[in-house]
């Protein structure tokens with residue numbers, strides 16, 4: 001369990017994180033989302049005891065993480081995949097960490113196998129691609145077999161097979177009862193990975209809810225209706241309280257009525273339907289809408 005309470009970080013006049021309060025529960029993959037500059041990395045660094053909060057607290061299993069000796073057994077983290085000594089081999093990097101944290105040497109081979117780097121283990125990290133570095137960072141996080149795992153933008157640089165693998169890995173780690181906290185600035189990366197979401201913007205909490213609750217926030221649900229009798233159906237739906245917008249050839253976009261009700265009305269009035277399709281806003285749309293006011297860096301004159 002990760003608990004954050006009133007967490008605040010100021011850099012001079014700049015408030016990077018402002019009074020954040022949330023918990024990250026075990027047994028779930030929790031996505032940590034926000035536009036660029038929202039304060040995700042700063043929050044994760046405070047949780048890991050790498051940055052000192054200006055105010056508030058962050059604890060892991062009830063204690064500030066800084067107070068934990070042999071930290072890798074308590075929390076595994078991937079913060080910056082580039083942050084590895086390039087002259088070392090993957091094997092040497094993991095072995096040194098295992099020694100410092102009193103982790104058995106056999107774990108080095110186990111985690112290298114787990115992330116698919118067994119073949120590359122004796123190569124220098126300096127020659128690794130970004131995807132390979134991400135895999136090594138994930139291996140580092142797993143090394144101490146910790147109950148709590150934190151990943152900052154772990155999907156960056158992975159190829160499609162790597163993305164699929166990492167999603168499966170996170171789900172498995174959560175199913176084992178661990179706390180898995182994963183940051184991203186892209187909703188599309190989270191929607192197949194996380195079951196709970198914490199969304200921040202400009203350092204403040206915007207949402208803390210399940211993926212299903214988040215999805216229900218989007219623009220109102222609409223129904224696409226395709227019929228050769230659009231002109232006949234439109235007044236019928238309007239009379240029932242629906243709002244109807246023509247949408248190209250023989251198609252209507254209807255809001256305010258369920259697909260089931262539209263089907264019943266069409267049946268009662270003997271109107272032929274070719275298609276009746278409920279449409280929910282995509283999670284990406286819901287995310288954009290939710291964070292629109294807190295996007296810090298916009299291209300061109302979009303602001």
Ligand SMILES: Nc1ncnc2c1ncn2[C@@H]1O[C@H](COP(=O)(O)OP(=O)(O)OP(=O)(O)O)[C@@H](O)[C@H]1O
Nearest residue numbers: 011014016034035036037038039040041042043185
């Ligand atoms: N050491 C620092 N000194 C001054 N300002 C900082 C420092 N670190 C971060 N910030 C500022 O704090 C804000 C939050 O940054 P942070 O890196 O935590 O955001 P993020 O959500 O991780 O963004 P990204 O997705 O771009 O990595 C940004 O405006 C950033 O410029």
